[in-house]
Amino acid sequence: MHRRAAALAVPLTAITLAVSSCGNIPEEWRTPAFLRMGEEQLDSRIPTVTGPVGEEPEITFPDVKPPDEELSGIVSEGSGEDELVRADDLLIANVVQYQWTGPGEGEPVEGQSSYETGAPDLIRMEQMPEQISDVLVNQPVGSRAVYVFPPLTEEERNQAEQSGQPAPEGASVLVIDLMNRYNKGSVVPGEQTTDGGDGLPTVTQEGHSAPNIEVPDTDPPEELEVVPLIEGSGDKVEKGQQVIVQYTGVRWEADENGDHKAFDSTWSRGGEPFDTTIGAGAVIEGWDKGIVGQPVGSRLLLVVPGSMAYGENEEEAMGAPAGTLVFVIDVLGAYDNPPPAEPEEGAEGAEGEGAEGGGSAEEQADAPEEGGGNEE
Incomplete structure (x- = not known):
């Protein structure tokens, strides 16, 4: 069904940035220090996030230095047990990234808020690292999750700089609002009013x-x-x-x-x-x-x-x-x-296929395989 493997412009998502920045988290840090709503209180070091799910959140950073371990939790639980997230779902989520730079201090990461772009993230649960997906499984649509990833080590900072990636200061914080989910086997509701025919299939x-x-x-x-x-x-x-x-x-x-x-x-x-x-x-x-x-x-x-x-x-x-x-x-x-990124002054190749629109990372990765694996 694909006409070609289109080189669509794919914006960096907050999830990709945070996970790539923390790809070398020590094994002993990989157990999320989170407690679900309705059981016990969240870890007090998790930033306070307020405001309705589905709107740009407000965040307050604790008056302590960013922790050197990974923290996560559900800070607002959606309603409706018939809409629980499953491990193989395709999620629609609004995602915002922040940098926690010091005691009581932090700031949003520029360009990493789907509320600003007006375009939600598409998250395939099976392709997410466990430290992201484990927190979301069995949570209702309408929930809000918060993740704290520790500051980069000196070795990680050097690796990032050598590869040309930014090396942010402080801890990375993600806020994920679960807006919708599509499971394997999803179909549209309702009954067919026609089966076609009349010279057509x-x-x-x-x-x-x-x-x-x-x-x-x-x-x-x-x-x-x-x-x-x-x-x-x-x-x-x-x-x-x-x-x-x-x-x-x-x-x-x-x-x-x-x-x-x-x-x-x-x-x-x-x-x-x-x-x-x-x-x-x-x-x-x-x-x-x-x-x-x-x-x-x-x-x-x-x-x-x-x-x-x-x-x-x-x-x-x-x-x-x-x-x-x-x-x-x-x-x-x-x-x-999301709107196409504005080209930097003097940049070449600003027009053409790369400016046709957004699209998920999965789409680009799978494009040659879809529609019988054909490109034009």
Whole structure:
């Protein structure tokens, strides 16, 4: 489904900065000194964080020097046990990073607040270090977690400087607000109001499972066809947003056995939701034009002509599926990307693909693998 491995600009997240800065934490420090809400008090050295979850937090640093061990805890617990975070979830979170520089002193790290950018972080729990993920598992959506990572050692500072990375003073502090979660097997709510048909493929899908797509033995349409099988009630997807989807793709043309087997599907990967930037050339044109403008919560049948997919002869040339393609897509969510970074004065390459928008680190890492592993 990817048209190419797009070189989208990926902003450094607060999580990446903190974990990379503390990658050499001694083993004896790796047991978080945290106590969950409702059991006992948090470690008194954890900064006090106030304000509603979902809004820029206010933080007060204790009047002690930054600790030389890792601390973490849940400082505000969300409501609703039906929305507990699982170890293999895709999370939507607002993340803010601070530097705790001395007793009672600290400051936000410039450019490392998703509240400032208006774009939340996408966190794949399975890719997070344990010191991040362990605190979040079994916490309800709407919770707020705080992490304190100790100051860098002299050796770590030297390593950072030699690699060209900044070596911050003091301890790193993260505040993570859990805003939403998508689990493996997520689908949009509601019942299909149509199964397609009338010259187009017929789609049936039972619960949390891959759709069954029956392609008619006729010539495919020449134009892009977009049929809402379930019409969502959320906001309409906007160009440049990150969308989170479940999908299955088959060719219109049957194989030598007369079958239309899926050439790519999130369901073949355990129903793990896929995220990508939409409307910016990161995926095939049929997706960009077919998904933008559709309400979140929709299940879409897309029939994409070869000219808006990989072309008519791509299978022989590059291994991509050729000709007209059929997709069934559940649009689970859509979130703003951070604005592209302003180029430094005199910097080259400020325009072009790198300025097309944001996108997750996972998207870039997985892009050559998605959609049959094809690049253009």
